[in-house]
Amino acid sequence: MRAVVIGAGVVGALIARELCRYDLTVLLFERELEVGFGVTKANSAIVHAGFHDEPGTLRARFCVKGNAFYPKLCEELGVPFRRTGAYVLALHAQEVPELERLLAQGEKNGVPGLEIQRTEEILAREPKVNPKIVAGLWAPTVGVTEPWALAQAAVENALLNGLELHLAEKVQTIEVKNGCVKGIKTDVGFYAAEIVVNAAGLFADQVARMAGLDVPEIRPRRGQYILLEGETNIHSVLFPCPTPKSKGILVVPSVDGNLLLGPTAEDVDDKADTTTTQEGLQQVREGAKRLVPDLDFSRAIKSFAGLRPETAAADFWVGPTKIRGFYQAGAMRSPGLTAAPAIARFLVHEVIATEWHLSPRNWNPRRVPPPRVADLSPEEWDELIRQDPRFGRIVCFCNLVTEGEVVEAIRRGARTIDGIKLRTRAGFGRCQGGFCTDKLLLILARELGKGAEDIKLKSERSPIVIGPVRP
Amino acid sequence: MIKVWKVEVAVVGGGAAGMAAAAAAAREGASVLLLERNTCLGGVLDQCIHPGFGLHRYKEELTGPEFAFRLHTELEKARVEVAFSHTVINVNPQKPEILAVGPNGLVRVQAKAVVWACGAWERPLGHLLIPGTRPAGIFTAGLAQRLVNIHGLLPGRRVLILGSGDIGLIMARRFHLEGAEVVGVAEIKPFPGGLLRNVRQCLEDYGIPLFLRTTVSEIHGRDRLTGVTLVEVDEQGKTIPGTERFIKVDTLVLSVGLIPEIRLLEGFLSCDHVQRGPRVNSFWQTEHPWLFVVGNALVVFDLVDTVAAVGEEAGRFAARFACGEMQGEPCVPLKRGQNVAALVPQAFIPGEPARLFLRVIRPFPKARVKISPVYSKVHLGLRPAEMVEIRLSSEATAELQRCSEATVEVHPQ
Ligand SMILES: Cc1cc2nc3c(=O)[nH]c(=O)nc-3n(C[C@H](O)[C@H](O)[C@H](O)COP(=O)(O)OP(=O)(O)OC[C@H]3O[C@@H](n4cnc5c(N)ncnc54)[C@H](O)[C@@H]3O)c2cc1C
Ligand SMILES: Cc1cc2nc3c(=O)[nH]c(=O)nc-3n(C[C@H](O)[C@H](O)[C@H](O)COP(=O)(O)OP(=O)(O)OC[C@H]3O[C@@H](n4cnc5c(N)ncnc54)[C@H](O)[C@@H]3O)c2cc1C
Numbered sequence: 001m002r003a004v005v006i007g008a009g010v011v012g013a014l015i016a017r018e019l020c021r022y023d024l025t026v027l028l029f030e031r032e033l034e035v036g037f038g039v040t041k042a043n044s045a046i047v048h049a050g051f052h053d054e055p056g057t058l059r060a061r062f063c064v065k066g067n068a069f070y071p072k073l074c075e076e077l078g079v080p081f082r083r084t085g086a087y088v089l090a091l092h093a094q095e096v097p098e099l100e101r102l103l104a105q106g107e108k109n110g111v112p113g114l115e116i117q118r119t120e121e122i123l124a125r126e127p128k129v130n131p132k133i134v135a136g137l138w139a140p141t142v143g144v145t146e147p148w149a150l151a152q153a154a155v156e157n158a159l160l161n162g163l164e165l166h167l168a169e170k171v172q173t174i175e176v177k178n179g180c181v182k183g184i185k186t187d188v189g190f191y192a193a194e195i196v197v198n199a200a201g202l203f204a205d206q207v208a209r210m211a212g213l214d215v216p217e218i219r220p221r222r223g224q225y226i227l228l229e230g231e232t233n234i235h236s237v238l239f240p241c242p243t244p245k246s247k248g249i250l251v252v253p254s255v256d257g258n259l260l261l262g263p264t265a266e267d268v269d270d271k272a273d274t275t276t277t278q279e280g281l282q283q284v285r286e287g288a289k290r291l292v293p294d295l296d297f298s299r300a301i302k303s304f305a306g307l308r309p310e311t312a313a314a315d316f317w318v319g320p321t322k323i324r325g326f327y328q329a330g331a332m333r334s335p336g337l338t339a340a341p342a343i344a345r346f347l348v349h350e351v352i353a354t355e356w357h358l359s360p361r362n363w364n365p366r367r368v369p370p371p372r373v374a375d376l377s378p379e380e381w382d383e384l385i386r387q388d389p390r391f392g393r394i395v396c397f398c399n400l401v402t403e404g405e406v407v408e409a410i411r412r413g414a415r416t417i418d419g420i421k422l423r424t425r426a427g428f429g430r431c432q433g434g435f436c437t438d439k440l441l442l443i444l445a446r447e448l449g450k451g452a453e454d455i456k457l458k459s460e461r462s463p464i465v466i467g468p469v470r471p
Numbered sequence: 472m473i474k475v476w477k478v479e480v481a482v483v484g485g486g487a488a489g490m491a492a493a494a495a496a497a498r499e500g501a502s503v504l505l506l507e508r509n510t511c512l513g514g515v516l517d518q519c520i521h522p523g524f525g526l527h528r529y530k531e532e533l534t535g536p537e538f539a540f541r542l543h544t545e546l547e548k549a550r551v552e553v554a555f556s557h558t559v560i561n562v563n564p565q566k567p568e569i570l571a572v573g574p575n576g577l578v579r580v581q582a583k584a585v586v587w588a589c590g591a592w593e594r595p596l597g598h599l600l601i602p603g604t605r606p607a608g609i610f611t612a613g614l615a616q617r618l619v620n621i622h623g624l625l626p627g628r629r630v631l632i633l634g635s636g637d638i639g640l641i642m643a644r645r646f647h648l649e650g651a652e653v654v655g656v657a658e659i660k661p662f663p664g665g666l667l668r669n670v671r672q673c674l675e676d677y678g679i680p681l682f683l684r685t686t687v688s689e690i691h692g693r694d695r696l697t698g699v700t701l702v703e704v705d706e707q708g709k710t711i712p713g714t715e716r717f718i719k720v721d722t723l724v725l726s727v728g729l730i731p732e733i734r735l736l737e738g739f740l741s742c743d744h745v746q747r748g749p750r751v752n753s754f755w756q757t758e759h760p761w762l763f764v765v766g767n768a769l770v771v772f773d774l775v776d777t778v779a780a781v782g783e784e785a786g787r788f789a790a791r792f793a794c795g796e797m798q799g800e801p802c803v804p805l806k807r808g809q810n811v812a813a814l815v816p817q818a819f820i821p822g823e824p825a826r827l828f829l830r831v832i833r834p835f836p837k838a839r840v841k842i843s844p845v846y847s848k849v850h851l852g853l854r855p856a857e858m859v860e861i862r863l864s865s866e867a868t869a870e871l872q873r874c875s876e877a878t879v880e881v882h883p884q
Contacts, residue, residue: 226600272693276602302597304605378570382473382577389574394508394558398734430734432595434611438618452624457607461694464607465624469649 001356003195004029004184006171006207009040010147010337011329012199013154014344019197020161021348022358027191028155028163029184031170033459034419035155036148038201039332041422042274042306043223044252044263046237047143048335049086051106051114052247058316060109062339062346067141069341077153078369079146080255086142086237087122089291090135098241099137106139113140128234128292142237144255147337148422156412157367167415168460171200174211174326181211181325195352197327202271202309204317204330211326215317218331220271220307221246223263224280226288227302228295229430232259238291247334249287251295256399256425261288261295263306274305301430308333318343320351327352370408370423374400395443396436398429406440410447417441418458437464473570473577478504478552479793480786481569481582483559486514487775488766488782489588490542495786496586497549501793504580505551506571508558512546513539514590515767516775518616521641523668527776538775554578559589564739567761583793584761586785587736591729591767593638596690599727603690606697612638612726619645627722631699632656633687637665637773637856639726644673646724654718655680657687659704662834664726666773666856687723688715696721729771733764743817745807746770752802752818753825753868755785756792760799763789770815770828773858777828784826803871805842808880810835812855819863821872827861829879837884842877845870849884 001024005016008030016028032038050064074081090096099116106114115138122129122136159165166186174196175182183192200207205218223246232253240248246265254260264280281303288295309331311317316336317328329343352358373381373391384404385392391404401424409423417433420426420440427433427440441464445452453467482493485507493505511517516524519535526532529541546553554573561570567582593611610618610626616638618624630646632639635658643653656674661684663670674681682701688710689700703714731748733740740749740757748770755763765785766778791797802818805827813830831838835853840846845867850859861879863871871877 227597275604278602278688281600281602297600298598300598300600301595303600303602373572378473378577381572385572385574385576392572392574392576393556394560394572397508397558400560430595431592431611432597434593434595434614437610437614438622441624442622452622457694459694462607463695465618465626466628467625469619469623469625 001025001195002027002191002193003197004191004193005197005199006184007038007199007201008035008151008155008165009038009199009201010036010151010154010340011201011332011343012197013151013158014340015197015199015329015348016163017154017158017161018344018348019352020158020163021360021363022353023361024358026158026163027166027193028158029166029169029171029186031168033168033415033456035167035413036151036422037418037458039306039309040147040151040337042225042304043147043334043337044250044260045144045147045254045337046252047081047145048338049106049114049139049141050109050111050335051102051137051139052242053109053335055105055108058318059335059339062316062318062342063335064110065342066339069345070143070145073341074145074150076365077150077157077367079150079153081143081145082255083141083143084236084253085138085140086239087126087136087138088239088241089122089129089133090241091130091133091290093134095241096135099135102137111139111141114138126234126236126238128294129238130291130293144237144252146255152413152423153367153369157365160367161363171207171210174207176211176323176326179322179324181323195325195327195356197329197347199329201330201332202307204309204328208328208330211321211323213321213323216311216313218309218311220268220273221310222266222268222273222305222307224276224284224305225260225262225303226281226284226297226300227304228259228261228297228299229301230258230299234259234292240287240291249284251288251291256428268307271307274307276303276305280305301432316343318347320355370405370412372405373402395439396424396426396429398431399425401426403443406443407447410444415448416456416458417444417464420444441465473579475579475581476504477581478502479583480586480789481506481567481580482586482588482786483569484514484588484590484766484768485509485512485553486588486590486766487516487539487542487778488590488768489514489586490539490546491779491782492586492588492765492786492789493551494542494545494549495783496790497551499787499790501790503551504582505546505553506557506559506580507553507555510555512543512553515613518613518620519641520620524775527774528779542779559735562735584763584789586789587733587762587764587768588766588782589732589768591731591771593725594728594730596725601687601690604693606690606692606695608692608696608721609690609723610725612636612642612724615642615724616645619649625649625651628652629654629720630722630724631687631718631720632724632726634658634726634728635663635665635670635681636726636728637669639724640665640669640673642724642726643679644677647677647679651722653679654720655682657682657685657701659684659686659708662855664856667854686710690723691717696723699723729767731768731770733768736762746813748815750817751815752800753816753820753823754788754800755781755816756788756799761792770813772828773856777858777860781826803874804876806876806878808878810838810881811879814879819868819871822865822869824865825863825868827863827879828858829861830858831855831881835881835883839882839884841880841882853881
């Protein structure tokens with residue numbers, strides 16, 4: 001039997017990985033050049049606790065469960081995950097009832113460890129927080145991860161277990177006959193399949209319509225961010241009190257030691273409109289400064305934006321449809337990253353495997369993470385260089401990434417400059433590729449056997465250089 | 472086991488500053504190891520294939536690689552040992568010990584003095600928080616220069632340069648000569664950031680326009696850059712609504728500032744937050760007497776001749792320190808006063824001659840530079856792009872000893 005997963009974001013990647021546990025041929029289709037280049041590439045990277053979501057929603061249910069799966073999942077896949085804990089901060093006495101509401105909601109959802117703390121207690125842990133705060137809700141299970149790394153690692157592990165990966169291939173139609181899925185057609189060809197899972201993120205409405213389903217529209221809600229470099233002395237994720245539209249502008253200590261500020265929440269028309277705006281970035285600055293007054297914006301290294309897949313019902317689409325063999329895992333607004341592991345398990349084991357009486361097969365849950373010299377002791381690094389001198393050639397000076405790591409990232413699937421950046425953190429540091437872009441370009445060209453002009457930043461039409469100076 | 476190398480003076484960075492320092496320290500009799508992360512010496516000089524180097528030092532107009540070659544010859548004569556392809560990744564805050572990584576493994580270098588000469592890095596686009604998209608086709612000037620001059624690759628066909636620092640001006644000419652169309656150089660300030668000679672030789676000679684009081688307010692293009700919005704700014708640097716215009720380009724080159732490379736020192740060295748470099752005394756010595764900082768890692772210099780001269784001085788002092796002929800000396804702080812944007816050193820040693828370098832915040836046709844009560848002189852044609860060098864005699868610094876600190880000021884006349 002054949003199963004097709006459409007979309008290699010964190011949701012599709014984890015679903016594909018779970019499907020590989022069964023006696024199935026699993027195919028994963030992604031229209032971008034690499035895994036995790038959709039919504040998964042630009043978000044707050046928080047593993048939420050689950051107190052923001054109204055009881056009874058799929059969001060609440062899968063968020064709390066997903067959070068609990070994270071430590072083991074990230075350990076198996078060798079992906080960074082850090083339980084930082086989080087505070088929702090009340091800046092005025094009027095906001096305290098909101099904290100109480102979130103506490104009660106969280107407890108109803110089954111979130112462990114929630115408590116309301118007083119100003120002194122919060123400042124003792126987080127001395128940089130605005131001293132004007134009056135109280136805060138403490139959520140110890142909140143964590144941070146690298147969303148794209150999780151998607152890439154899940155795909156790598158699935159490949160080890162037999163996955164067939166089709167990158168840069170766009171699904172265009174879904175064949176349905178007599179209410180049953182027969183297969184899919186891409187810009188390359190037709191693939192027969194009994195099972196098709198729609199994990200197309202922002203585009204899950206288009207894909208669902210390909211199967212003839214009448215689904216509501218998914219609309220993009222943009223979130224802009226500013227990334228500040230380095231040493232910050234902020235330990236937990238900091239939230240303001242939420243609004244009906246979003247969780248507000250946050251201050252997030254990222255897994256690699258930077259500070260992420262944002263996101264805004266703006267409804268836009270275009271599903272590719274990840275532009276940042278003057279007003280948006282200003283809103284991010286002001287919002288973040290309310291929580292942490294002395295942020296040093298001269299340490300800004302990047303601004304960017306992501307798009308949340310929103311629907312009027314504001315909930316995920318998860319489960320079977322009226323078409324036999326066609327399943328939904330779309331419209332993954334926040335906390336879709338957190339929920340993804342729980343959704344993947346539920347959909348694959350409790351729905352698909354049960355419905356099709358799938359039998360399990362030998363499966364290796366682990367992926368050996370690539371070496372990362374920045375995390376090694378000097379002795380371990382020295383030893384690694386003795387085995388392969390390429391680990392002694394530094395390519396990215398800001399984040400200490402070696403040629404060995406870049407070559408390994410390419411071996412594991414990186415095809416673009418951004419792909420290498422996301423996998424190795426080369427070019428992710430304060431000089432933003434000023435020193436390493438040319439090196440990465442030449443290594444990619446060499447390893448892929450291509451000309452420098454064929455190497456792309458991120459998408460088919462994003463070449464770095466146009467060719468030799470004097471052809 | 473990690474290898475240990477012992478040496479008297481370790482010099483980190485083999486650009487002009489590091490080569491000059493290493494050669495001078497060796498001539499002073501110290502054993503010297505120069506660590507360079509690249510496979511060759513020269514630093515940024517190697518990519519500067521234009522002439523304009525060495526007029527002071529060698530009384531000749533050389534290209535960057537030619538200038539580097541001269542210094543390299545001095546190094547060889549002085550018998551400096553060079554560790555190529557070795558990147559320093561850690562500096563011990565307590566003592567002159569550094570950790571480097573190379574193709575044969577890690578090396579712990581135990582020295583008696585360390586000269587830090589790691590150059591500068593370029594401010595990236597992300598620093599500016601310019602709204603819009605994040606397409607391919609945006610380069611810092613140094614990166615574009617490496618692509619064109621070292622790798623022989625052309626970044627694009629229609630180019631806008633943002634920032635009129637020297638690298639930006641030189642890259643405008645380079646793109647033009649390589650057949651790309653340079654639509655102009657945009658500069659947010661009312662005056663160019665680079666040397667006047669570069670404005671003339673790189674822009675005017677080729678008819679490349681310079682847009683002053685102009686900046687980029689938006690980036691366009693999803694995959695590859697399709698254009699930028701230019702906007703004019705007022706005296707305060709605020710954008711003037713209604714002056715926006717779109718220009719079609721596939722390449723944006725940024726020349727918006729260099730920042731001293733001192734990441735590994737930041738944790739234990741007191742830095743000047745305006746200049747973003749460390750504080751040193753007139754021996755180019757930091758608060759840790761064994762640690763000297765020179766070249767663009769200290770402050771961004773405009774002439775390599777100066778970089779080499781300062782590197783040499785520091786190399787001599789480092790050798791003396793390593794041989795126990797000198798210690799940490801008591802210093803009197805020297806402060807940036809009115810109209811001074813950059814100043815090194817930030818302290819002097821009473822009774823020792825001192826060389827100061829300062830940069831003014833804006834052009835002054837005529838201004839008095841003052842260090843009360845020992846220096847007061849009218850200078851003509853002061854420009855931010857050109858550092859002013861001031862020499863204080865040992866008598867002058869001895870006299871300043873009576874003050875608890877001194878201030879360098881510039882007063883327009
Ligand atoms: C601003 C912002 C902040 C967020 N913060 C958080 C947070 O802190 N914590 C959290 O838990 N969640 C957060 N989220 C939500 C989270 O990022 C998403 O829920 C999650 O990344 C969705 O993953 P996905 O796999 O569904 O979508 P995607 O990553 O978009 O994957 C879908 C993939 O399908 C591909 N595709 C689409 N159509 C086709 C086709 N026809 N053929 C082939 N491939 C196709 C796309 O190219 C894409 O790669 C945030 C989201 C945003 C935008
Ligand atoms: C485009 C351009 C045009 C210029 N034009 C002129 C001109 O016309 N005339 C003129 O006089 N001057 C000019 N200059 C200025 C002059 O070239 C520089 O000021 C001078 O070369 C700087 O030397 P440096 O040694 O301080 O730095 P760099 O040349 O940057 O050298 C630093 C060295 O340190 C190495 N390094 C850094 N970190 C480490 C580490 N951790 N471990 C080991 N090694 C490390 C680097 O690889 C590099 O080799 C120009 C500069 C540029 C960029």
